[in-house]
Amino acid sequence: MxxxxxxxxxxxxxxxxxxxxxxxxxxxxLQAARDVAAAGGRLLxxxxxxxxxxxxxxxxxxxLLTEAGVLVLELATPAHGERAVYAGLAEIFPAATRMQRxxxxxxxxxxxxxxxxxxxxxxAWPADAHPLLPAAATAAAVAEPPNADAAYEFVRVxxxxxxxxxxxxxxxxxxxxxxxxxxxxxxxxxxLEQHLGYVHKGIERRFTELPILAGHRLxxxxxxxxxxxxxxxxxxxxxxxxxxxxxxxAAWLRALFLELERIANHLGDLGALGNxxxxxxxxxxxxxLKEDLLRAVDEAFGQRYLLDAVVPGGTQVDVSAPAxxxxxxxxxxxxxxxNALRRIYDEHSGVRDRFxxxxxxxxxxxxxxxxxxxxxxASGQALDARCxxxxxxxxxxxxxKVVRTEGDVAARVAVRFDELQESCxxxxxxxxxxxxxxxxxxxxxxxxxxFGVGFVEGWRGPVFLALEAGAGGSIHRCHPHDPSWQNWPxxxxxxxxxIVPDFPLIxxxxxxxxxxxxx
Amino acid sequence: xLKTLRKIGSIGIISExxxxxxxxxxxxxxxxxxxxxxxxxxxxxxxxDAGSCNGCELEIQALNNPLYNMEGLGIRFVAxxxxxxxxxxxxxxxxxxxxxxxxxxxATPDPKLVVAVGDCGCTGxxxxxxxxxxxxxxxxxxxxxxxxGCPPSPTRILQGILTAISSRGKL
Ligand code: SF4
Numbered sequence: 245m246x247x248x249x250x251x252x253x254x255x256x257x258x259x260x261x262x263x264x265x266x267x268x269x270x271x272x273x274l275q276a277a278r279d280v281a282a283a284g285g286r287l288l289x290x291x292x293x294x295x296x297x298x299x300x301x302x303x304x305x306x307x308l309l310t311e312a313g314v315l316v317l318e319l320a321t322p323a324h325g326e327r328a329v330y331a332g333l334a335e336i337f338p339a340a341t342r343m344q345r346x347x348x349x350x351x352x353x354x355x356x357x358x359x360x361x362x363x364x365x366x367x368a369w370p371a372d373a374h375p376l377l378p379a380a381a382t383a384a385a386v387a388e389p390p391n392a393d394a395a396y397e398f399v400r401v402x403x404x405x406x407x408x409x410x411x412x413x414x415x416x417x418x419x420x421x422x423x424x425x426x427x428x429x430x431x432x433x434x435x436l437e438q439h440l441g442y443v444h445k446g447i448e449r450r451f452t453e454l455p456i457l458a459g460h461r462l463x464x465x466x467x468x469x470x471x472x473x474x475x476x477x478x479x480x481x482x483x484x485x486x487x488x489x490x491x492x493x494a495a496w497l498r499a500l501f502l503e504l505e506r507i508a509n510h511l512g513d514l515g516a517l518g519n520x521x522x523x524x525x526x527x528x529x530x531x532x533l534k535e536d537l538l539r540a541v542d543e544a545f546g547q548r549y550l551l552d553a554v555v556p557g558g559t560q561v562d563v564s565a566p567a568x569x570x571x572x573x574x575x576x577x578x579x580x581x582x583n584a585l586r587r588i589y590d591e592h593s594g595v596r597d598r599f600x601x602x603x604x605x606x607x608x609x610x611x612x613x614x615x616x617x618x619x620x621x622a623s624g625q626a627l628d629a630r631c632x633x634x635x636x637x638x639x640x641x642x643x644x645k646v647v648r649t650e651g652d653v654a655a656r657v658a659v660r661f662d663e664l665q666e667s668c669x670x671x672x673x674x675x676x677x678x679x680x681x682x683x684x685x686x687x688x689x690x691x692x693x694x695f696g697v698g699f700v701e702g703w704r705g706p707v708f709l710a711l712e713a714g715a716g717g718s719i720h721r722c723h724p725h726d727p728s729w730q731n732w733p734x735x736x737x738x739x740x741x742x743i744v745p746d747f748p749l750i751x752x753x754x755x756x757x758x759x760x761x762x763x
Numbered sequence: 764x765l766k767t768l769r770k771i772g773s774i775g776i777i778s779e780x781x782x783x784x785x786x787x788x789x790x791x792x793x794x795x796x797x798x799x800x801x802x803x804x805x806x807x808x809x810x811x812d813a814g815s816c817n818g819c820e821l822e823i824q825a826l827n828n829p830l831y832n833m834e835g836l837g838i839r840f841v842a843x844x845x846x847x848x849x850x851x852x853x854x855x856x857x858x859x860x861x862x863x864x865x866x867x868x869x870a871t872p873d874p875k876l877v878v879a880v881g882d883c884g885c886t887g888x889x890x891x892x893x894x895x896x897x898x899x900x901x902x903x904x905x906x907x908x909x910x911x912g913c914p915p916s917p918t919r920i921l922q923g924i925l926t927a928i929s930s931r932g933k934l
Binding site for chain 1: 810811813814816817818819822823829830831839840858859862863887888889896897911914918
């Protein structure tokens with residue numbers, strides 16, 4: 245069956261535009277995944293959910309990104325126990341592996357794929373306790389305090405002159421924790437294996453303890469650097485389920501926040517990348533521009549980072565005409581300065597040499613690994629949800645899609661420079677044509693069993709979120725998905741053959757979230 | 764190169780000078796004095812993300828930008844706890860980071876200061892205590908100063924560091 249036939253059979257899902265859902269049998273599950281892959285689609289997210297009314301039943305979900313839109317497959321399975329096994333998707337979509345391992349750790353539903361090592365579970369709770377199962381979670385809470393780093397089975401590389409370098413979980417510098425195991429010969433990296441999950445905070449369990457009308461605050465804190473993307477995705481799902489139409493001004497303000505978030509992160513990365521290439525001047529200049537932006541945002545909205553700007557029904561804050569004017573001026577000045585700095589980066593031979601050819605992720609590999617977002621666009625993948633599946637106001641704003649094909653650090657830098665300019669342009673455009681009217685409307689809690697999806701292109705890539713309402717205004721299940729899930733394994737490939745001292749630079753050019761996928 | 768120099772020339776020195784009626788500037792001035800008086804050398808800080816959402820990290824990183832210019836105040840981030848006077852800890856402590864945090868604390872030479880950063884570090888924040896988190900940093904290691912905010916501004920974080928040094932008088 246072709247992709248089209250699956251799409252036509254599926255029913256509409258509320259929330260983000262162009263999302264459909266389809267209940268499938270075990271055979272259809274695999275066939276649909278194969279057909280989507282054959283048509284150039286990729287895996288967006290995979291998670292499991294235990295039935296609200298029958299704790300013995302569960303379902304595993306796969307959200308697939310296709311040309312037509314997002315297709316969410318739902319496969320019923322028994323919950324927890326020996327029979328709770330479904331066909332793994334790792335051969336079709338390699339990125340499925342870690343998601344399947346996490347789904348087992350949290351929900352007790354197991355894939356048939358060979359890699360059964362725990363992912364999010366280190367040693368803080370026993371192997372047979374699954375925190376998202378109604379009963380097991382209490383048992384998990386009284387588990388022994390974690391002992392030393394549990395013996396994680398890293399893949400060993402044998403051979404003459406091969407030795408291992410272990411880094412983390414605590415790193416030098418102000419970054420998030422994770423463990424990297426390098427197998428090297430001399431200075432050359434033969435293999436990198438990541439072990440993540442250190443900042444697992446039980447976010448999906450925590451969602452079930454919050455009222456559904458308050459979940460956006462937690463969503464914003466899945467990965468703080470992408471707070472607007474996550475809180476918008478949450479609200480998009482919720483508003484769809486509640487049949488709430490947000491005011492036009494609110495949609496435009498959300499886009500404004502999202503582009504400001506993109507600008508702030510790109511400025512930060514461009515400075516850090518210059519620094520990692522031995523050009524401290526770049527860090528000084530870009531961190532100054534970033535601080536300028538944060539102060540302008542603070543003046544306009546009373547918060548430097550927009551963690552509490554998007555709320556159900558619209559936005560928490562509005563922008564006054566003078567504030568809009570000031571913000572426009574600042575952002576346009578930042579765009580100009582960033583352009584001048586770009587020329588300096590381009591002409592600096594030391595920087596050029598370090599960027600070019602480092603950490604290359606070839607377009608074919610990017611397809612095979614199903615990478616997303618900025619990293620994908622630097623490796624020839626023309627994917628940007630703002631253009632491909634636009635929600636209001638992006639259909640009207642029509643952002644330019646930035647694509648490079650080289651796949652190296654230089655390409656990821658170039659994508660950031662171009663996107664920075666485009667986002668600055670969008671900010672100007674939004675502030676010049678903000679629709680009038682209110683920025684907030686009322687929204688009621690959706691009925692139990694309602695299901696919705698959010699899908700928003702954050703600065704790092706597409707943020708996906710699935711939300712299922714429980715009884716009495718509660719959350720039965722919320723699964724937030726950061727694109728770093730897909731891109732971390734790609735980093736393992738991109739460093740092969742590079743020298744160890746280039747790892748910080750290559751890593752920074754991906755700049756992936758730990759907190760997001762660790763949930 | 765010429766462009767770089769021109770840029771440096773055109774921007775000049777932008778580190779905010781004391782004194783002025785801005786709380787940031789007062790904090791800067793007092794910190795500078797205090798570090799000189801108490802340590803007579805740079806204050807060395809080790810940052811530990813013990814479970815943060817990474818929002819607090821963004822504001823800690825901002826301390827190194829030329830406007831806050833923390834290095835200019837005699838504060839350095841160091842890569843090893845063995846060289847640290849003070850630990851700057853973020854996050855509700857995740858159970859998966861609990862051991863690493865304890866070990867970092869033990870590896871830091873006495874006398875040591877701990878500043879917990881952010882609502883999460885202070886109280887567990889929105890994540891609270893659960894099967895996956897131990898809540899506030901003080902549930903795992905002794906904390907000298909807690910800086911609320913989600914995330915707290917760089918100025919607030921500097922204030923927290925200043926308070927910690929002041930409370931100890933002599934390290
Ligand atoms: S205090 Fe706020 S910004 Fe800091 S880690 Fe907690 S949720 Fe994130």
